Amino acid sequence: MSGSQGMHSPVAQFEIKPLIELSFGGYDLSFTNSSLFMMLAFGVSAAFLISAMRGGTLVPGRMQGLAEMMYEFVAEMVRSNVGHEGRPYFPFIFTLFVFLLFGNLLGLIPYSYTFTSQIVVTFAMAAFVFVGVTLIALLKHGLHFFSFFVPAGAPKVLIPFLIVIEVISYFVRPVSLSVRLFANMLAGHTMLKVFAGLAVMISGAGGLAMAGSLLPFVALIGLTGLEVLVAALQAYVFTILTCMYLNDALHLH
Amino acid sequence: MPMSAKAAGAGLPQLDISTWPSQLFWLVVLFTAGYILMAKVVTPRIGTVLEERRAKLDDDLGKARTASEDAARIRAEYEADLDAARIAAAETAKQAAAEAAKQAEANDAKIAKKLAEKVAKAEAKLAAARSDAMSNLNNVAAEAALAAVVQLADIKTTAAQASKTADKLVAAMAKQEAN
Structure with a gap:
């Protein structure tokens, strides 16, 4: 971006750019920058959570502590707001939280895309x-x-x-x-x-x-x-x- | 590409509905995949670790509680034993003291009896010595009186006779004294 060209539109960052073109039944279903970051949100969060829990030790290390904290945070949210009956919905709530948190945070990295x-x-x-x-x-x-x-x-x-x-x-x-x-x-x-x-x-x-x-x-x-x-x-x-x-x-x- | 071309021209790219099918499609696909991943792999793994930790802590706490109860029981038993021993010791000491006192008393009495016997014996000896001395004195006095009578009256008398007389005199004197 150069000064002589003037400012880019501040909303240009929200443009959807197809990465892999795909269409089905007349609809454009291309894999886009937005799709990539949805995938990354799950990819990064799952990679973090799984690798942090690899040891699964009784006394957690730093990474495991962080992963457990996230789990406990959502579990406590469900417990205090929904009660015991909310237990079956915990995986969905956890997925939702992780998806939005990582989506929002990854979106703050320059040149990334914020699907939210x-x-x-x-x-x-x-x-x-x-x-x-x-x-x-x-x-x-x-x-x-x-x-x-x-x-x-x-x-x-x-x-x-x-x-x-x-x-x-x-x-x-x-x-x-x-x-x-x-x-x-x-x-x-x-x-x-x-x-x-x-x-x-x-x-x-x-x-x-x-x-x-x-x-x-x-x-x-x-x-x-x-x-x-x-x-x-x-x-x-x-x-x-x-x-x-x-x-x-x-x-x- | 119609998607970006349209978006660049007219306002917010968010309102370009031509991008919506793709976004919705991938949202559904990826969220479903993500849900399966989180529900089947990630949350059970974390949940298991947390559950194991909780079980271990509960177990350890239970053990600690049992150990603490055992310690308290053993301590109570020990203190009871200690009290019993203390009472028994006090009892023994009392008995020993009483016995000692009794023995001392007995010893005292024995010694006192012995002393009394000794005193009685000594007194008897003394009395014998005195009467001996007295009788000797009577003999001396009889001899002296005899000598004096012989010298004065020029009468010859036997010592035996004189002693007899002296004894008679002493007896008379003793009678007089008693009166």
Whole structure:
């Protein structure tokens, strides 16, 4: 990237670039940079977790301690938010957390791709969670599930309004869940790109302006730290909300 | 390539729906593969290690608890033994003291008896010596009186007669003294 060319579009980083072209039934199913990083998210996390647990010693080393910490973190999240009945869903919750955490963190490496910045990906996951917990609730409670939309102890007059509100809030869940992650990733990465582009552009002017490029550069360093936090936090938020929805489905409030 | 060409032109690449089928397809494929990997390989492995550790800790804690209970029991037994021994020792000491006191008393009595016997014997000896001395004195006095009578009255008398007389006199004197 050179100064004379001007800034790249800060959203160019989100472009999907096919690596292996593939199409089926008229649909483009190419293996893309996004697919590569989905694969890497699982590849890196599984490689780390498996190699860390290779010894499987009674007294864990540093790597094993880290792997166990991750496991315990998710296990505790499921235990405290869903309870004992959440046990069968633990592998899914763990997979979800690992996928999002490694996806978000790997996406912060320069020249990598952040698949969680794609609304279609986050929405697909949120929709899967939404449909999944709704099915679990219907299978477990049958028609009694619909009592979920009637708040207990509310005045009779307010009940029709409250039902409308509850139904809306229920159906908004997948939207808020997916948009939260997508928007955080989109905004964070765009901001990083803007500051990076600014630093490059100012330094491109040469001379004294080189010193001026330090300002966005320092800001970029700070923002990168913030984005690491956001990456971990959003993976956690997505996972814990999934746990809460699962808890609602299993226990109906 | 239509994908990137379109995206570069119009706004956010995220909204380019031509990329969605590929993204969804690979998300489903890779997430399913990842789920199988995590559910079948990764989480059981970590879970097993944690479970083994928990079992080992519980086992060790149980052992420690048993050992601690054993130690407490042995200590209690030891203390009970110690108390019993202390009581027995005190009893023995008391008995020994009593016996010693009894023996000492007996010894005292024996010695006192012996001493009393000795005293009685000595007194008897003394009394004998005294009466001996007294009778000797009577003889001397009789001889002296005889000599004096012979000198004064010029009477010859036998010593035996004089002694008889002296004895008579002594007896009379003793009678007089007793009165």
